[in-house]
Amino acid sequence: MSNARTKPRYLMSAVIIILLIMLYTGPYAFVYLRTATWTFPRIDERDFNAFEKLETSVSQVANLTGIRNVEGAQEANYLVNVGVFDRKFLDWIGFPLVLEVNDFKFNATGVSQGNVVFECSHIVNAFPRPTGFEPWYIYQPLVDKYDDHTIDVSCRGDASLIDPATQPIPITLNYSISTTLVGDRNYEERSWNNSQSMEIRDVRSL
Amino acid sequence: MTDHISEKGEGEHRGLRRLIRDKDGGGWLGYRGLFAFIFFTSTLGMFVYWITYTDITLGTGMFYLTLIPFMVALPLTALLPGKSGITPKTLGILAVLAIVPYSLYDWARVPMNLIFGIPFWDHWFDWGNSILGTTGTGATATGTIFTYEQLTTGLVAHIMRGWGLAMAYYLLVRKVTLLSAFVFSWAMTIVYWVVFPVWILTDALPPWIWFFVAWESHMVFAMGLWVAPKIFQRLYRKPDKMSGLGDGKDSKETSHYKRSRKTTLFGILSSQGFGFMFGSAWFGYVVTSQPPSLYPVFGYGKPPPVLIEGFGPYHWAVVGAVIGVIFLYLTLRSRKASSLAKQKQK
Numbered sequence A: 001m002s003n004a005r006t007k008p009r010y011l012m013s014a015v016i017i018i019l020l021i022m023l024y025t026g027p028y029a030f031v032y033l034r035t036a037t038w039t040f041p042r043i044d045e046r047d048f049n050a051f052e053k054l055e056t057s058v059s060q061v062a063n064l065t066g067i068r069n070v071e072g073a074q075e076a077n078y079l080v081n082v083g084v085f086d087r088k089f090l091d092w093i094g095f096p097l098v099l100e101v102n103d104f105k106f107n108a109t110g111v112s113q114g115n116v117v118f119e120c121s122h123i124v125n126a127f128p129r130p131t132g133f134e135p136w137y138i139y140q141p142l143v144d145k146y147d148d149h150t151i152d153v154s155c156r157g158d159a160s161l162i163d164p165a166t167q168p169i170p171i172t173l174n175y176s177i178s179t180t181l182v183g184d185r186n187y188e189e190r191s192w193n194n195s196q197s198m199e200i201r202d203v204r205s206l
Numbered sequence B: 001m002t003d004h005i006s007e008k009g010e011g012e013h014r015g016l017r018r019l020i021r022d023k024d025g026g027g028w029l030g031y032r033g034l035f036a037f038i039f040f041t042s043t044l045g046m047f048v049y050w051i052t053y054t055d056i057t058l059g060t061g062m063f064y065l066t067l068i069p070f071m072v073a074l075p076l077t078a079l080l081p082g083k084s085g086i087t088p089k090t091l092g093i094l095a096v097l098a099i100v101p102y103s104l105y106d107w108a109r110v111p112m113n114l115i116f117g118i119p120f121w122d123h124w125f126d127w128g129n130s131i132l133g134t135t136g137t138g139a140t141a142t143g144t145i146f147t148y149e150q151l152t153t154g155l156v157a158h159i160m161r162g163w164g165l166a167m168a169y170y171l172l173v174r175k176v177t178l179l180s181a182f183v184f185s186w187a188m189t190i191v192y193w194v195v196f197p198v199w200i201l202t203d204a205l206p207p208w209i210w211f212f213v214a215w216e217s218h219m220v221f222a223m224g225l226w227v228a229p230k231i232f233q234r235l236y237r238k239p240d241k242m243s244g245l246g247d248g249k250d251s252k253e254t255s256h257y258k259r260s261r262k263t264t265l266f267g268i269l270s271s272q273g274f275g276f277m278f279g280s281a282w283f284g285y286v287v288t289s290q291p292p293s294l295y296p297v298f299g300y301g302k303p304p305p306v307l308i309e310g311f312g313p314y315h316w317a318v319v320g321a322v323i324g325v326i327f328l329y330l331t332l333r334s335r336k337a338s339s340l341a342k343q344k345q346k
Helices: A003-053 A136-147 B012-020 B031-051 B058-079 B088-097 B099-116 B122-132 B148-172 B178-199 B208-235 B239-243 B249-254 B261-288 B313-345
Strands: A055-070 A073-085 A088-090 A096-098 A100-112 A115-126 A149-158 A169-182 A187-202
Touching: A003 A088, A003 A187, A003 B099, A003 B148, A055 A169, A073 A100, A073 A115, A073 A169, A088 A136, A096 A136, A100 A149, A115 A169, B031 B058, B031 B122, B031 B148, B031 B178, B058 B088, B058 B122, B058 B148, B088 B099, B088 B148, B088 B208, B099 B148, B099 B208, B122 B148, B148 B178, B148 B208, B178 B208, B178 B261, B208 B261, B261 B313
Parallel strands: A055 A187
Antiparallel strands: A055 A073, A073 A149, A088 A096, A100 A115, A100 A169, A115 A149, A169 A187
16 A cells, blocks of 8 residues: 555544544533533532521520529529521522531520620531432422521529519620531631620410 | 344344344343443442432442442453454454443533533532542531542543443444434433432422433434444444454344335434423423422523423323324334335345
């Protein structure tokens, strides 16, 4: 076979081989490129939006649930309702997720006329959320259920500082909340410090 | 385009019998079937991961159901009888051919991402995560699943399955035909349509575009199965070795019977009709069996381009069935006409 005939044949083979390499690698190069320019930025954007829009709430009422003797002193027990709202967010493919709320710490003091009426300190390792392995008909209601989630925090204080006969008892609650919010690719330590007016209600007879 | 099927011109029934059971060990009940199954095992490992709702990790599934069969298969190749039509060299040729279909399959999904926003690599992160064993679902101290490491691992798992399925096809057929490639890809499409919405939460209520992308990419996979031997025939020094996808013996045997272009076209269109029937009915079942999703999962939730008021998925299934029956009839008629013409020639 002459050189003149073999040259175009080898050239054609080389072109085919180059095209094949592009054929093989093209889609995966596309995926990595889109991951860097679309997937990850989209995840980050949605994570941070979810962190941003998350809200906490502390009830305006502390329920007096009991008074008991502890080592000769009267201890009053209260329940304060604390919540985390707007956990639901869409991930990068538009699928609804519930933001992870981990290491949730709530510390508060209820103050009345300069006296600390009660103190609260509560830790939750992780707020509940769907596992992601449920069938859709179970998953979707769980997402809505855990979108806003509240817990009752137990607080204690000296019962002699309040007069249950006087209802309601106005106090000031100074509180701090700290938690770790976990998204798809990012996490953020968030904390809230606030002071609000609230009142104590005696619910022992209810 | 002329497809070669069957063998020795003595009718398809005898060909089909030999395809299943061959005294030389090359049938589906012999080495062909065994090796096709072995190359299918990467998909099998994935099935276990899926149907246990990921309780069994992909790493575990692929260890028991892919790695061990491959370890067994490797020494087994030494025992392959040449008569069976599969030799270690054949396996090597097929391994190169099998890269084309899944590459085209992924190429077909690229525009679907750009146009409709279908994030076709979303599960690659899950698979990578399951194989690498990273715990935690988010960006916890133990790590997020959204890293390049997990994407790459998931990608490799994806390639193994696509390549393995293409290998299984090439091993199962004695001769690559467009029709058999479409039939094989339809089987893959239907498995895909069923498995993802049933066992995978994020795919539980896929919009129509999800079904469409699954269909179009698998059809391109079929084209890839068919076109790959033709591409490599140009590159391979001994084209006759490629034409039979075996030891060359098959190509002689199969060259006597030729399916007409018309029969092939009608056959493919018939498969599209019946596939559309199944897909529409299944879509109707999937979307009506669960509470509607309020979320635009996959793409932008655009409606299908052709919407007719009051014409639901089950109605489209009837349309698909009619198309399927019409083209099946035309296929059979065209095949009969072709046989009569051949008899007259004799």
